[in-house]
Amino acid sequence: MAINSPEGTRDLLPDEAKFWAHFRDTAFGIFARYGYQPIETPLFEQTDLFVRGIGQATDVVSKEMFTAISGENFKRVMEGGTIKAKSRLSLRPEGTAGVVRAVVQHDLVPQGAAPAKLMYAGPMFRAERPQKGRQRMFNQVGIECLGAEDPSVDAEGIIMLMRFYAAIGVPMDATRLLVNSMGCEQCRPKYREAVREYMNAHAEHMCEECMRRAEINPLRAFDCKNPGCAEVMEGAPKISDYLCDDCREHYQAVKTYLDGAGISYIEDPTLVRGLDYYTRTVFEVQVVEGMGSQSAIGGGGRYDKLAEIEGGRPTPGLGFALGFERMVLALEAAGTLADSPKRVDGYIACVDPSVRATAFDLVCAARDAGLSVEMDHQGKSLKSQFKMADKLGVRVVIVLGPDELAQGKARVRNMTTHAERLVDIAAAKRLLAQFGGNLVGGGAAPVSIDALFDAEGAE
Ligand code: HAM
Numbered sequence: 001m002a003i004n005s006p007e008g009t010r011d012l013l014p015d016e017a018k019f020w021a022h023f024r025d026t027a028f029g030i031f032a033r034y035g036y037q038p039i040e041t042p043l044f045e046q047t048d049l050f051v052r053g054i055g056q057a058t059d060v061v062s063k064e065m066f067t068a069i070s071g072e073n074f075k076r077v078m079e080g081g082t083i084k085a086k087s088r089l090s091l092r093p094e095g096t097a098g099v100v101r102a103v104v105q106h107d108l109v110p111q112g113a114a115p116a117k118l119m120y121a122g123p124m125f126r127a128e129r130p131q132k133g134r135q136r137m138f139n140q141v142g143i144e145c146l147g148a149e150d151p152s153v154d155a156e157g158i159i160m161l162m163r164f165y166a167a168i169g170v171p172m173d174a175t176r177l178l179v180n181s182m183g184c185e186q187c188r189p190k191y192r193e194a195v196r197e198y199m200n201a202h203a204e205h206m207c208e209e210c211m212r213r214a215e216i217n218p219l220r221a222f223d224c225k226n227p228g229c230a231e232v233m234e235g236a237p238k239i240s241d242y243l244c245d246d247c248r249e250h251y252q253a254v255k256t257y258l259d260g261a262g263i264s265y266i267e268d269p270t271l272v273r274g275l276d277y278y279t280r281t282v283f284e285v286q287v288v289e290g291m292g293s294q295s296a297i298g299g300g301g302r303y304d305k306l307a308e309i310e311g312g313r314p315t316p317g318l319g320f321a322l323g324f325e326r327m328v329l330a331l332e333a334a335g336t337l338a339d340s341p342k343r344v345d346g347y348i349a350c351v352d353p354s355v356r357a358t359a360f361d362l363v364c365a366a367r368d369a370g371l372s373v374e375m376d377h378q379g380k381s382l383k384s385q386f387k388m389a390d391k392l393g394v395r396v397v398i399v400l401g402p403d404e405l406a407q408g409k410a411r412v413r414n415m416t417t418h419a420e421r422l423v424d425i426a427a428a429k430r431l432l433a434q435f436g437g438n439l440v441g442g443g444a445a446p447v448s449i450d451a452l453f454d455a456e457g458a459e
Contacts, residue, residue: 006136007130007136008127008128008130008134008135008136008137009135009136009137010135010137010325012139016328019328019337020139020324023141023168023324023327024121024141026164026167026168027119027121027141027164027168027322028119028121028141030160030163030164030167031119031143031160031164032119034117034156034160035117036117036118036119036143036145037117037118037119038118038119038120039099039102039118039119039120040120040122041092041095041098041099041101041102041120042092042098043091043092043122043123043125044068044089044090044091044092045089045090045092045097045098045101046085046086046088046089046090047065047067047085047088047089047090048085048086048088049097049098049101049310050065050090050092050093050097052309052310053096053097053100053101053277053306053309053310054093054094054097054275054276054277055217055275055276055277056216057213057216057217057220057276058217058220058274058275058276059220059223059274060093060094060126060274060275061093063127064093064126064127064128065090065091065093065126065127066090066091066125066126066127066136067088067089067090067091068089068090068091069083069087069088069089070087073087091125092124092125093124093125093126094124094140094275094321095120095122095124095140095142095144095321096142096144096275096277096303096306096317096319096321097277097306097310099118099120099142099144099319100144100146100303100306100307100310100312100317101310103116103118103144103146103307103312103315104307104310104311104312104315108146109146109147109315111313113147114147115145115146115147115148115153116144116145116146116147117143117144117145118143118144118145118146119141119142119143119144120141120142120143120144121139121140121141121142122139122140123137123138123139123140124137124138124139124140125137126138131294132292132294132329133291133292133294133325133326133329134294135325138323138324138325138326139323139324139325140321140322140323140324141321141322141324142300142319142320142321142322143157143160143319143320144317144318144319145157145317145318145319146307146315146316146317147315147316147317148316148318149302149304149316151250151251151253151254151257151281152253152257153318154250154254154257154280154281154302154318155253155254155257155258155261156257157300157318157319157320158177158179158254158258158263158265158283158320159258159261159263161283161285161298161300161320161322162177162263162285164322165285165297165298168327168331169331169334169336169337169338170287170297170327170330170331170334170336171334171336173288174287174288174289174330174333174334175285175286175287175288175297175330176266176285176286176288177263177264177265177266177283177284177285178265178266178267178268178271178283178284178285178286179254179255179258179265179266179267179268179271179281179282179283180239180267180268180269180270180271180272180281180282180283181239181240181243181247181248181250181251181254181280181281181282182219182239182272182273182278182279182280182281182282182301183239183242183243183244183247183279183280184244184246184247184279184280184304185279185305186244186246186247187242187243187244187247188239188242188279190242191237191239191242192217192218192219194237194242195218195219195221195236195237196214196218198235198236198237199211199214199218199221199232199236200214202232205228205229205231205232206221206224206226206228206229206232207224207226207228207229209224210224210226210229217276219272220272220274221233221236222236222270222271222272223272223274225293233270234270236270238269238270239269240267240269247280250280250281251280251281254281255267265283271283271284273299273301277303277305277306277309278301278302278303279301279302279303279304279305280301280302280304281301281302281318282299282300282301282302283299283300283301283320284296284298284299285297285298285299287326287330287333289333290330290333291326291329291330291333294326296323296326297322297323297326297327297330298320298321298322298323298327299320299321300318300319300320300321301318301319301320302316302317302318303317303318303319304316304317343372344372344373344374344392344393344394345366345371345372345373345394345395345396346366346371346372346373346374346394346395346396346397346398347373347374347375347385347388347389347392347394347396347397347398348362348363348366348373348374348375348397348398348400349375349376349382349385349386349389349397349398349399349400350375350376350382350385350400351382351399351400351401351402352401352402353379354402354405355400355401355402355405358400358405358425359375359400360375361429362398362400362410362425362428362429362432363375365429365432365433366432368432369432369433369434371432374388374389374392374394376388382399389415390415394415395414395415395416395450396412396413396414396415396450397412397413397415398410398411398412398413398423398428399411399412399413404422405425408424408425408426409422409423409424409425410422410423410425410428411423414450431451
């Protein structure tokens with residue numbers, strides 16, 4: 001029996017993989033304008049990094065981590081031994097903890113330095129129950145800005161996020177942007193206590209898990225999907241009534257920046273997000289219809305204590321991440337998922353096998369000149385080769401036949417206008433050679449396939 005991909009994972013077949021590349025490039029292009037630079041961190045980290053950073057009481061850490069140990073250590077555990085903490089590894093469930101670890105480890109924000117603005121893209125792993133829009137391996141693009149606590153950083157992050165959604169084709173009226181402030185270490189403990197007391201007073205209507213977690217972090221109850229808990233939590237105390245003056249001022253400044261940039265948002269005092277590291281500003285973009293419970297297509301917030309939790313010096317931070325697969329679903333639901341662009345410029349068709357060597361030569365020269373060109377590799381008939389060229393959506397087909405070749409010519413057909421002309425092969429090759437190495441050397445824009453029509457010597 002054939003083996004399929006593991007549950008909760010999906011292959012990104014070429015069309016979707018191309019769209020992922022487009023999604024990533026569009027995001028990186030926009031974020032670069034705001035000063036962000038790429039960073040790559042390992043797909044797995046020490047388990048303790050996530051436990052400390054994301055929080056023991058979160059679903060992500062308590063239920064959804066893919067934790068691994070090496071074969072040798074596995075044997076040790078099976079034989080009743082113990083292993084060092086640093087040998088316990090987990091696949092990254094998100095990118096922030098790892099990026100902050102890298103910032104601390106490599107001292108990317110030395111005292112007094114400009115903030116480190118970092119962006120990343122790649123797979124994340126959460127052992128959740130798979131359903132539409134919820135996978136065990138999914139792709140995110142994210143940013144993290146470390147070293148600045150000014151509210152302009154929070155607003156800049158939210159603006160970038162919304163600019164990205166607009167650029168990729170998510171209709172703004174199909175989404176809502178929720179914002180909230182979660183307070184800081186001064187004001188949040190009082191709020192947390194108020195929520196805990198409230199939950200204790202309503203314990204008979206709440207699930208056991210919420211009550212158990214109430215001891216570690218009662219705010220997690222806001223995320224509980226149990227209808228009874230959700231109803232009780234609607235009446236819970238609101239963080240907005242507990243913010244200290246500094247947090248209130250910070251939150252107000254973020255909103256003023258957003259108003260100035262014309263960004264619409266909804267204030268949601270119950271938005272707590274599923275990760276424990278957040279302080280002050282949090283935000284989430286949700287799709288209004290058609291995505292059920294998995295409606296969040298991106299979110300983030302400020303985490304001013306995370307660097308210290310990870311053993312670094314105090315370094316404020318803010319970031320967000322966007323989920324690729326959920327965004328594809330959102331674009332499909334909105335009917336704005338663009339066809340992936342076809343990028344094959346030309347096709348070189350052979351009338352018979354005697355011309356294949358010349359065709360191969362021409363294909364190589366055209367590719368070196370920066371063109372995307374295909375030829376037949378299966379000995380198909382000329383008719384089938386034209387069908388293939390049509391399927392690839394090429395603009396130009398060059399037909400090589402023995403008679404024309406004997407005179408050093410090839411027939412070039414424009415597939416849009418159906419115009420045809422004879423072109424001198426040596427002239428076409430000279431033209432391509434002028435652009436040769438464009439791709440390799442990263443030189444000027446590639447030659448246009450249409451130029452082959454005008455190759456000197458054309459009749
Ligand atoms: P998050 O809200 O957990 O935040 O994930 C960000 C996005 O990843 C979600 O909005 C969603 O689109 C996507 N996502 C999450 N889980 C899944 C899943 N199981 N299947 C498919 N898509 C999923 C974070 O990850 C934070 N690190 C964001 C951040 C960066 N905060 C500060 N900096």
